[in-house]
Amino acid sequence: xxxxxxxxxxxxxxxxxxxxxxxxxxxxxxxxxxxxxxxxxxxxxxxxxxxxxxxxxxxxxxxxxxxxxxxxxxxxxxxxxxxxxxxxxxxxxxxxxxxxxxxxxxxxxxxxxxxxxxxxxxxxxxxxxxxxxxxxxxxxxxxxxxxxxxxxxxxxxxxxxxxxxxxxxxxxxxxxxxxxxxxxxxxxxxxxxxxxxxxxxxxxxxxxxxxxxxxxxxxxxxxxxxxxxxxxxxxxxxxxxxxxxxxxxxxxxxxxxxxxxxxx
Amino acid sequence: xxxxxxxxxxxxxxxxxxxxxxxxxxxxxxxxxxxxxxxxxxxxxxxxxxxxxxxxxxxxxxxxxxxxxxxxxxxxxxxxxxxxxxxxxxxxxxxxxxxxxxxxxxxxxxxxxxxxxxxxxxxxxxxxxxxxxxxxxxxxxxxxxxxxxxxxxxxxxxxxxxxxxxxxxxxxxxxxxxxxxxxxxxxxxxxxxxxxxxxxxxxxxxxxxxxxxxxxxxxxxxxxxxxxxxxxxxxxxxxxxxxxxxxxxxxxxxxxxxxxxxxx
DNA sequence: CGCTTGGTTGACCATGTTCAATGTTAGTGG
DNA sequence: CCACTAACATTGAACATGGTCAACCAAGCG
Numbered sequence: 066x067x068x069x070x071x072x073x074x075x076x077x078x079x080x081x082x083x084x085x086x087x088x089x090x091x092x093x094x095x096x097x098x099x100x101x102x103x104x105x106x107x108x109x110x111x112x113x114x115x116x117x118x119x120x121x122x123x124x125x126x127x128x129x130x131x132x133x134x135x136x137x138x139x140x141x142x143x144x145x146x147x148x149x150x151x152x153x154x155x156x157x158x159x160x161x162x163x164x165x166x167x168x169x170x171x172x173x174x175x176x177x178x179x180x181x182x183x184x185x186x187x188x189x190x191x192x193x194x195x196x197x198x199x200x201x202x203x204x205x206x207x208x209x210x211x212x213x214x215x216x217x218x219x220x221x222x223x224x225x226x227x228x229x230x231x232x233x234x235x236x237x238x239x240x241x242x243x244x245x246x247x248x249x250x251x252x253x254x255x256x257x258x259x260x261x262x263x264x265x266x267x268x269x270x271x272x273x274x275x276x277x278x279x280x281x282x283x284x285x286x287x288x289x290x291x292x293x294x295x296x297x298x299x300x301x302x303x304x305x306x307x308x309x310x311x312x313x314x315x316x317x318x319x320x321x322x323x324x325x326x327x328x329x
Numbered sequence: 330x331x332x333x334x335x336x337x338x339x340x341x342x343x344x345x346x347x348x349x350x351x352x353x354x355x356x357x358x359x360x361x362x363x364x365x366x367x368x369x370x371x372x373x374x375x376x377x378x379x380x381x382x383x384x385x386x387x388x389x390x391x392x393x394x395x396x397x398x399x400x401x402x403x404x405x406x407x408x409x410x411x412x413x414x415x416x417x418x419x420x421x422x423x424x425x426x427x428x429x430x431x432x433x434x435x436x437x438x439x440x441x442x443x444x445x446x447x448x449x450x451x452x453x454x455x456x457x458x459x460x461x462x463x464x465x466x467x468x469x470x471x472x473x474x475x476x477x478x479x480x481x482x483x484x485x486x487x488x489x490x491x492x493x494x495x496x497x498x499x500x501x502x503x504x505x506x507x508x509x510x511x512x513x514x515x516x517x518x519x520x521x522x523x524x525x526x527x528x529x530x531x532x533x534x535x536x537x538x539x540x541x542x543x544x545x546x547x548x549x550x551x552x553x554x555x556x557x558x559x560x561x562x563x564x565x566x567x568x569x570x571x572x573x574x575x576x577x578x579x580x581x582x583x584x585x586x587x588x589x590x591x592x593x
Numbered sequence: 594c595g596c597t598t599g600g601t602t603g604a605c606c607a608t609g610t611t612c613a614a615t616g617t618t619a620g621t622g623g
Numbered sequence: 624c625c626a627c628t629a630a631c632a633t634t635g636a637a638c639a640t641g642g643t644c645a646a647c648c649a650a651g652c653g
Contacts, residue, residue, distance in 0.1 A: 143472045200464065248598085296400045482608070
């Protein structure tokens, strides 16, 4: 049954505050958004393709996957949502779902009406900007997924995904192990591989001493090695954060006939 | 040399108005944003990977590609930007570029300071929301690119991309032919194929009477056939538009053990 | 127990890559 | 107008990454 609480949204405030400056008053306003807590069982859709929705889902506990599918019904996961994510904040401006959202485990979430989120955004410009920024970080992740699916081989792809999840779960302190309650089949949907090849790929990562992936748990054996294997640079995940460490060494290769950027 | 004009931004207003309600006053405010017009030659970067930028680029004429690359320097295009697009509106909230932007042809664009865009967004909540929505439509396209690269074969992928571009160039009236000033190599970077295989794929589309792609031009021979071959449903491009026609027939396949969506 | 779900492995196959050669087109200068 | 060049398109043959099919194993749970 639904219940009304406020503190559920504190992690959301923390998330927003990690990349956007918010006053105490603004933080409180977010915390006080009316929300309805709900739980959904594993393998069930929170949002179905084509649904028109009137609320966003803040993940309190569990794991959800955003997905789309091709004509044969083969799924492609386009994002994982972990606790602390507002899984479809974008729906505030695009209420017509063009992707589905599925719970991968029993997932607890807080439902917040678009009406309330929109009202808050309209009355608080900086909250509005924070929402926008939060969405754009998700888009930056999505952009990496295109590169992943398009230009990286199975091992690199898998390593990259593991790195992404490690950073998202752990923040600055990369966890030695973290819970990733996901089957190899679901990993296949995310990496655009087949379950069989996911298995072989995980075996390779294991045998190279990079990481051990089990049913509910990822063990990072060699973080540097895993990052290297995954061509991973966390910059895109921290793009919104206050400058802590400067950008890494990754630079665009110069293209033929190109010395300077835009010239007026 | 730079010049100061206002009317350059009218197409941007039209774009925003196509999905978001804006008052006459709001439209005018956008038009009056100070902008600096510039031109950049083909194959040069407008924004380089890692750049910290302080302006957004509105494409007036030409074609630009957003890209990222893997460690071997192989490029993956993640978006095309055509006239009418604000190529990096997202940079207003994430000024640290994690992807590059390259002109594919000689491209004319208007540069608008983040400062001005942000100020406008802060003072006009509905403009802020329109910016956010515009960005989320781009994200919806990106999401489709993940599916494209991940779960569709070469022919389907290519057809899907052509459909996307046709709709974006033509709006509701699908053009029989449209200018796409792009080489097969650049198509390869967008579809995550090799130039050689792009060539073979285009040949297949041609031989099946679906579309003819030449150096600067796409000729759509059979729009329905092309859409079908590309598993294309334009809903995601129009997600923000006023309801004109209802969603197509595309529905999520029911997954095992799933009858109803979220239950509280 | 036995059933179900997920993990593991091997053999064979297919889509798309790689390599390499040749054709085509547009632009440039004599 | 033609020769020359450079970039792009086209084609074929060999190859590789990952997919498909199929069998078997392991763990959790009624």
